[in-house]
Amino acid sequence: MKRMHLSLNLTEYGRHSGGWRHAVSDVSRIPNLEAYRHAVRTAERGLFDQAFIADTPVHNWGRSSATTTRIDPLEIAAALSTETEHIAIIATLSTSYNEPYDVARRAASVDTITGGRIGINYVASTGDATARNFHRARQLPHDERYARSNEFIEVATKLWANAPTADRPGSRVVHHGRFFDVDAVLDVRQPMHGRPLIVQAGSSAEGRDLAARWADAIYAGGSTLERAQEYYQDIKARAAAYGRDPDSIKVLLGIAPFLGDTAEEAAELQAVLDANHAEGADLVGHLSDLLEYDLRAHDPEGPLPFDLLPEVKSASVSQATLFTRMRARRT
Amino acid sequence: MIITAQLALGPDSTLDAVESAVRGLEAAGVAAVCLLDAADTGAASPFESTTLCGRLASTTSEIGLVAANSALYGFPYHLARRLATVDHFSDGRSGWLLRTGTAASEQSAYDWRSTRGRTAELHRAAEYAEIALELWNSWEDGAQYPDKVTGDYKDDSRIHAIDYRSLAFRVEGPLDVPPSPQRRPVLFAEVGTAEEAGYLAPAVDVALVPDAALAEAAREADPTTLVLLVLPVDIPAAEASRRRTEAAAAGVALECSTDTADAAAALAAALGATRAPGGTLAAALGLAETLTHGGRAA
Ligand SMILES: Cc1cc2nc3c(=O)[nH]c(=O)nc-3n(C[C@H](O)[C@H](O)[C@H](O)COP(=O)(O)O)c2cc1C
Numbered sequence: 001m002k003r004m005h006l007s008l009n010l011t012e013y014g015r016h017s018g019g020w021r022h023a024v025s026d027v028s029r030i031p032n033l034e035a036y037r038h039a040v041r042t043a044e045r046g047l048f049d050q051a052f053i054a055d056t057p058v059h060n061w062g063r064s065s066a067t068t069t070r071i072d073p074l075e076i077a078a079a080l081s082t083e084t085e086h087i088a089i090i091a092t093l094s095t096s097y098n099e100p101y102d103v104a105r106r107a108a109s110v111d112t113i114t115g116g117r118i119g120i121n122y123v124a125s126t127g128d129a130t131a132r133n134f135h136r137a138r139q140l141p142h143d144e145r146y147a148r149s150n151e152f153i154e155v156a157t158k159l160w161a162n163a164p165t166a167d168r169p170g171s172r173v174v175h176h177g178r179f180f181d182v183d184a185v186l187d188v189r190q191p192m193h194g195r196p197l198i199v200q201a202g203s204s205a206e207g208r209d210l211a212a213r214w215a216d217a218i219y220a221g222g223s224t225l226e227r228a229q230e231y232y233q234d235i236k237a238r239a240a241a242y243g244r245d246p247d248s249i250k251v252l253l254g255i256a257p258f259l260g261d262t263a264e265e266a267a268e269l270q271a272v273l274d275a276n277h278a279e280g281a282d283l284v285g286h287l288s289d290l291l292e293y294d295l296r297a298h299d300p301e302g303p304l305p306f307d308l309l310p311e312v313k314s315a316s317v318s319q320a321t322l323f324t325r326m327r328a329r330r331t
Numbered sequence: 332m333i334i335t336a337q338l339a340l341g342p343d344s345t346l347d348a349v350e351s352a353v354r355g356l357e358a359a360g361v362a363a364v365c366l367l368d369a370a371d372t373g374a375a376s377p378f379e380s381t382t383l384c385g386r387l388a389s390t391t392s393e394i395g396l397v398a399a400n401s402a403l404y405g406f407p408y409h410l411a412r413r414l415a416t417v418d419h420f421s422d423g424r425s426g427w428l429l430r431t432g433t434a435a436s437e438q439s440a441y442d443w444r445s446t447r448g449r450t451a452e453l454h455r456a457a458e459y460a461e462i463a464l465e466l467w468n469s470w471e472d473g474a475q476y477p478d479k480v481t482g483d484y485k486d487d488s489r490i491h492a493i494d495y496r497s498l499a500f501r502v503e504g505p506l507d508v509p510p511s512p513q514r515r516p517v518l519f520a521e522v523g524t525a526e527e528a529g530y531l532a533p534a535v536d537v538a539l540v541p542d543a544a545l546a547e548a549a550r551e552a553d554p555t556t557l558v559l560l561v562l563p564v565d566i567p568a569a570e571a572s573r574r575r576t577e578a579a580a581a582g583v584a585l586e587c588s589t590d591t592a593d594a595a596a597a598l599a600a601a602l603g604a605t606r607a608p609g610g611t612l613a614a615a616l617g618l619a620e621t622l623t624h625g626g627r628a629a
Contacts, residue, residue: 020477020484027477030509033389033420057408059507061487070507071416072409078385079420101440102405109368109379113346113386132503133408164342164375184440187369189342189377276482 008043010051018276031069044087055092058130081114088117094125097134100155111191119197146206163190212238217250333582334604340376352592359596360604363395370434388421395612397426402456411466415508423512423611431456453530465493467515469505543578568601
């Protein structure tokens with residue numbers, strides 16, 4: 001029998017950006033630790049393997065963007081570890097704006113705190129605004145960010161492999177690379193399974209390649225069955241090219257379900273949430289950012305000007321293509 | 332008397348041992364526990380201080396949780412976020428012990444290297460703290476007001492970029508975390524030399540000093556800084572009391588490990604450890620009124 005792996009996108013009020021305005025959402029405290037606790041306990045009861053915490057360390061200006069509070073995912077994982085016994089937390093960390101030694105120490109610590117239930121979703125991060133919180137004027141180009149990601153995971157993995165255990169002291173890791181220059185012994189105990197799980201969610205060629213080389217699991221956007229199959233085959237082929245057993249990478253396809261006891265109930269919930277999201281928010285501005293094309297001059301009720309849309313370069317490529325494809329199918 | 336503990340994690344520290352040590356200190360009336368990890372002690376341990384405080388936020392309810400976190404390496408933005416997270420989860424019991432030393436394990440592990448001596452390190456640490464303070468202060472009170480009816484979640488006009496620029500750092504901000512119950516962690520630093528007193532006492536709320544002379548130096552550098560005398564745990568209460576009086580310190584910080592935490596709790600109780608009421612760490616230390624919220628040094 002084939003097993004299915006379930007991962008929850010863990011937020012306080014659900015993934016829908018109108019979720020916080022729903023009657024059942026308690027917004028008396030932000031961030032709401034109780035809401036996280038409730039969600040992770042419920043997911044564990046529902047036999048989910050993992051709860052994933054997305055992260056982008058920059059303030060979101062504007063009105064449409066409030067979906068969940070951003071706080072440090074590793075501290076959340078440590079705080080939530082008292083609530084559950086089985087479910088793992090996957091914490092997102094930027095390889096562009098972190099240092100491998102610091103991540104290796106902190107993730108190893110959370111691994112021990114959670115009894116080996118931590119994974120890291122390594123992201124290259126997108127956007128100049130984030131770069132400006134971390135001593136840079138602008139982000140590195142896409143391929144450079146992925147080169148840094150690869151080297152980051154390499155260094156962190158070496159540090160964990162040589163970390164101290166109960167039986168032996170740690171040994172020195174010497175790495176002189178393009179982005180990192182490390183000559184050090186990790187001073188936090190080795191994670192239970194040697195290293196935290198490696199998760200990745202890139203969809204570009206560089207992203208897929210990184211995932212194929214390192215990842216234990218991948219979050220895939222996946223828009224249509226054909227696209228998802230193409231993606232799956234491609235990842236497995238790339239993994240094999242790296243000499244890996246293709247079965248050692250789990251591809252987790254993202255879905256956004258609206259739940260109800262009946263289809264009508266589910267549709268009603270979606271309608272309520274969609275209405276919450278739309279009111280007052282600068283949707284056209286948000287979509288313009290996503291598609292990297294200023295749509296403000298176009299009729300908001302009219303069709304998207306598909307012929308004018310550029311090829312999205314830096315932002316969330318998968319979201320943008322998914323959106324335009326969905327829209328194209330409907331009209 | 333204000334009593335805190337410096338809890339040094341060791342190679343054999345288990346989560347159970349740490350939690351039971353901290354619970355014992357909490358029950359004895361200790362105001363705050365500083366968690367010292369391998370970068371402070373030089374001995375590898377299973378835990379890193381700030382993530383451990385994330386866990387302790389869920390398993391304690393009154394004691395202050397002070398994370399030792401570098402003020403030299405890494406990124407001030409991450410530091411500010413991590414401690415804001417701990418402050419939220421602990422209902423305002425967070426503290427930051429500025430780690431201003433370069434432990435052997437860190438010296439060539441990070442992008443930044445200490446090559447210009449102690450003065451340059453202390454200057455960097457003071458800037459690091461200044462950036463963190465500005466980030467914690469980047470949301471005005473009331474900027475976060477989730478209103479389900481209008482759909483307003485926050486008020487961007489009351490949230491401000493910090494645009495910090497120095498030779499070493501460039502941080503735009505604002506922090507992406509709404510203000511925490513205490514607004515910011517209480518800042519601690521160990522002061523072991525007159526130069527450290529000069530740089531660090533004005534940068535922090537609590538100076539931890541080894542003797543009467545440095546207590547005086549810390550007060551001289553900043554009369555508003557709370558001074559705690561660091562003491563070993565294996566001395567009689569009368570002796571501890573006499574040394575505190577001699578140093579004119581506001582209280583003492585007891586050095587212990589998970590093995591000697593019981594002794595520290597007993598000594599704290601004998602000395603009459605008290606936490607002033609109010610729930611936050613700043614209140615427990617009597618600092619709630621005087622805690623400032625950042626602002627660039629002139
Ligand atoms: C399920 C899922 C979760 C993601 N979470 C994050 C995140 O938390 N932070 C982030 O910066 N990017 C996140 N991403 C974006 C990806 O890391 C990646 O940048 C994006 O899919 C574009 O692919 P590319 O980087 O290969 O161009 C996520 C993507 C997916 C599909």
